[in-house]
Amino acid sequence: MFPYEHIIQIEKESKVPVYRQIAISISTAVKNGTLKAGTHLPGSRELARILGVHRKTVIAGYEELDKQDWITVIPRKYVKVSENIPVLKPRKWSHTQTELPYEKRFSRPFRMIEKTVGDDKVMDAPLIIINDGCPDVRLSPIDSLLRTYRSLTSRKHTIRNANTGTAQGTLKLREEMVRYLSVTRGLNISVANLLITHGAQMSIYLTAQLLLNAATTIIVGKPNYPVANKTFEETGARIIEVTVDEKGIDTDAIEKICKRRKIDAIYVIPHHHYPTTVTLSVERRVKLLELSKQFSFTIIEDDYDYDYHYTSSPYLPLASGNHQGNVIYIGSFSKMLDPALRIGFMVAPKNFIEQCTAFRKIIDVGGDGYMQNALATLIKEGELNRHLKKAKKCYHQRRDFLDALLKETLGRYLSYTLPTGGMAIWIKLIPDFSIKKLVRSTRLEITRWDEKENAFRFGFASMNEDELKQAVDLLKAGLQKSRR
Numbered sequence: 150m151f152p153y154e155h156i157i158q159i160e161k162e163s164k165v166p167v168y169r170q171i172a173i174s175i176s177t178a179v180k181n182g183t184l185k186a187g188t189h190l191p192g193s194r195e196l197a198r199i200l201g202v203h204r205k206t207v208i209a210g211y212e213e214l215d216k217q218d219w220i221t222v223i224p225r226k227y228v229k230v231s232e233n234i235p236v237l238k239p240r241k242w243s244h245t246q247t248e249l250p251y252e253k254r255f256s257r258p259f260r261m262i263e264k265t266v267g268d269d270k271v272m273d274a275p276l277i278i279i280n281d282g283c284p285d286v287r288l289s290p291i292d293s294l295l296r297t298y299r300s301l302t303s304r305k306h307t308i309r310n311a312n313t314g315t316a317q318g319t320l321k322l323r324e325e326m327v328r329y330l331s332v333t334r335g336l337n338i339s340v341a342n343l344l345i346t347h348g349a350q351m352s353i354y355l356t357a358q359l360l361l362n363a364a365t366t367i368i369v370g371k372p373n374y375p376v377a378n379k380t381f382e383e384t385g386a387r388i389i390e391v392t393v394d395e396k397g398i399d400t401d402a403i404e405k406i407c408k409r410r411k412i413d414a415i416y417v418i419p420h421h422h423y424p425t426t427v428t429l430s431v432e433r434r435v436k437l438l439e440l441s442k443q444f445s446f447t448i449i450e451d452d453y454d455y456d457y458h459y460t461s462s463p464y465l466p467l468a469s470g471n472h473q474g475n476v477i478y479i480g481s482f483s484k485m486l487d488p489a490l491r492i493g494f495m496v497a498p499k500n501f502i503e504q505c506t507a508f509r510k511i512i513d514v515g516g517d518g519y520m521q522n523a524l525a526t527l528i529k530e531g532e533l534n535r536h537l538k539k540a541k542k543c544y545h546q547r548r549d550f551l552d553a554l555l556k557e558t559l560g561r562y563l564s565y566t567l568p569t570g571g572m573a574i575w576i577k578l579i580p581d582f583s584i585k586k587l588v589r590s591t592r593l594e595i596t597r598w599d600e601k602e603n604a605f606r607f608g609f610a611s612m613n614e615d616e617l618k619q620a621v622d623l624l625k626a627g628l629q630k631s632r633r
Contacts, residue, residue, distance in 0.1 A: 153191060154199050156183060167202055171210030176219045179230055188230045190220065263379075277620050281424070281597035282454065282484075282573030282608040288543060289486045290527065290536045297523040315515030317506045318345025318494070322525040326494060329528050334455065335469035336478070341499040344506055345492065345516055349453050349481040352495040353416075354380050355505045356449055356477050361386035365413040368406065370398045372602055374423040377416055377451070386413075393422055395566065397429030400436040407444040414447040419467060420455050421571035424597060424606050428569060431464065438470050448476045454484045456537050457610075458570035459545040474498040482524065484572070485537060492516070492524060544572060544610045547617065551609045554621050562628045572610035578603050582631045591627025593620065 157174040159167055178184040190196070193211060197204040211228060214220045221231050317323070323340040330336040346352045353376075361367060363385035369378060371390035381388055389412075391402045398417055406412060417437065419429035429437075441448050450467050468478035478496040483489075495505065527533050551574065552567050565576045578584055584603050588595050598605035609617060 153196060157200060159200060159202070168206050168209035168213060171196075171200070171202075171207060172213040172217075172219075175210070175214060176217070179219055179234055184230050186230055186232050186234055190228045190230065192228065276592040276623060277616065278594045278596065279605070279620055280608040280611060281606040282571060283488050283611045284484060284486060284540065284572065285543070285611045285613075286487045286489075288536070288540050290532050291487060291490075293532055294486070294490075294520075294523050294527055297526045298519050301519045301522055315345075315518045315521065316510050317502070318343060318516060319518050319521040319525070322521040322528075325525040325528045329533075330496070334452075335465045336496060337469075338496055339499075342496050342502060344495040344497075344502045344509075345521060346495060346509070347491040347513070347516065348483055348493040349451060349479050350376060350380075350493075351509075351513075352479040352493050353377050353449070353451065355508055356479070356495070357381055357384050357386075358508060359501070359504055360414055360447060360449075366411065367414040367416060368403060368412055369416045370418070370422060372424055372599055373416070374418065374451070381416070393425055393427060395427055397422060397427055397433050398437075400433045400440065403437070404440055407440060407446070412444060412446045414449055415441075416449045416451065417467075418451045418453070420452050420458075420463060421568060423451075423453070424573075424599065424604075425575045426568035426571050426573060426606075427566070428464070434464065434467060434470075438467060438472055438476075441472060441475055446475070448472070450476055450478045452478065452480050454571050455480065456485055457541055457544055457572055459541070459548065460569045463570065468496060477501070485533070485540075490520075492521065540610075547609045547612065547614070548574070550614055551607070551617050551621075554617060558621050558625055559628065562625075573606045573608040576605055576607050578628075578631075581633060582628055583633050584631075586631035586633075587624075587627045590630040591623055593623045593627065 156178045157171055159170050159174075161167075163170065165173075175184065175190070179186075184190075190211075191199065193204050193207040197207045200207070211220065211222060215222050218231055218233065220228055222228050320340060322345055323343045326343055326345075327338055327340055330338065344352070344355075346355070357380050361381060361384035365384075366387040366389060367381050368389045368391055369381070370393040372393065373390070378388065389406060391406070392399050397419060398415075403412075403415065415437070417429065419434060421428060437448065440446075448467055452466050452468075455463060455466065466478060468476045470476075474497075479493065480496075481493040483491065483493065495502070497505070524533075548567070555563070555565070555574075555576075561579075562582055563576050563578050565574050568574060578587070580603070582603075584598050584605055585600050588598055588605075595605050596608075607620075612620065
């Protein structure tokens with residue numbers, strides 16, 4: 150008999166399921182000519198005996214091969230290599246090509262997108278990366294989320310409904326979100342008011358595309374989240390910057406602008422402003438809502454890290470107040486769990502959500518139904534709340550540890566205001582030192598820095614104490630080379 154035990158290689162330690170290893174080995178043998186078209190293969194019992202595996206494993210491997218047309222299965226009779234092997238060699242239709250076409254530059258006119266501030270990379274491979282404020286994935290319940298995901302992919306009814314109604318977000322996740330946002334943020338909404346997106350940035354983009362154009366004006370903070378600014382610029386809208394101080398965006402300045410010209414929207418990050426981390430005061434929150442009613446502008450509220458507050462209870466979002474439907478509320482699970490988990494959400498009146506959903510379909514038919522429903526389970530079973538409670542305590546300790554470390558080691562180089570929450574500190578260098586030189590001279594990669602402000606964001610949440618010490622030591626070494 151043909152020595153199948155030699156061509157079918159099974160590695161018990163491999164993460165690839167055994168049935169797939171069997172399928173891969175047989176298809177490889179067909180492709181390289183070891184097994185010819187029409188060759189009869191052993192029955193499932195015989196091959197299971199030869200390989201020392203369960204018969205059901207062999208049956209699963211044969212089913213995989215049958216689906217891909219590598220073999221032909223005649224029930225209760227035989228299994229053979231397909232007569233029509235699905236390997237097609239592409240035929241050349243041009244013999245004149247002498248160079249690789251994609252090594253050339255694209256020659257036709259097309260739009261150029263400028264790099265975002267902070268895109269510069271250090272010359273050498275970084276020893277450590279200071280991000281702009283990301284969660285520590287090592288603490289996240291990703292394993293639990295993925296177990297639920299895998300469970301959903303094995304059930305017939307969830308497979309059948311996985312892609313149903315995902316343009317607005319699965320009903321299961323939106324139902325859980327209605328309850329979750331009511332308890333945590335005081336939002337009184339229904340499933341019709343929710344759109345699930347691929348992160349907060351998609352929500353900002355959809356909102357901008359529907360609200361703004363060349364005839365409109367939007368107010369943003371100064372400094373501000375640069376990607377949001379670029380999104381607004383792409384619509385052709387006029388952007389007016391208003392200073393952000395220790396109490397948040399200056400609402401008195403906003404009022405003066407509104408009295409002079411028509412304002413269509415204001416983009417605000419009230420909880421922990423990006424990049425400065427300051428919190429919008431109660432007085433300014435009240436005034437901003439009053440101005441919105443008086444001058445009929447939309448408030449785009451980006452609440453990307455609402456869940457992390459340390460020294461006091463957080464203020465409820467603007468969206469929880471009496472705003473007559475003119476606040477579009479944006480959040481993200483990326484800051485709760487993992488930056489790679491691209492699930493965000495938008496809350497708005499039903500008619501606006503419907504139009505955002507319709508516009509989204511132009512470029513994206515919907516989200517990952519399995520992942521959205523797995524996340525819904527995580528919320529429903531209380532796993533998300535337990536994680537946030539644990540993470541908040543850990544991040545609070547890391548913030549205080551970094552605070553002490555910065556004061557002890559780098560106090561003469563920089564200044565900052567310790568934020569009441571969030572996952573980053575906005576650090577300003579004293580004028581004698583240059584952030585641009587620091588970025589280029591150190592073995593650190595600083596992902597968010599601002600040359601005009603001579604400042605950078607130090608994301609502390611994703612680093613343990615040893616990593617924070619290493620980052621501060623590298624900063625000190627870099628600062629010693631960064632004097633103007």
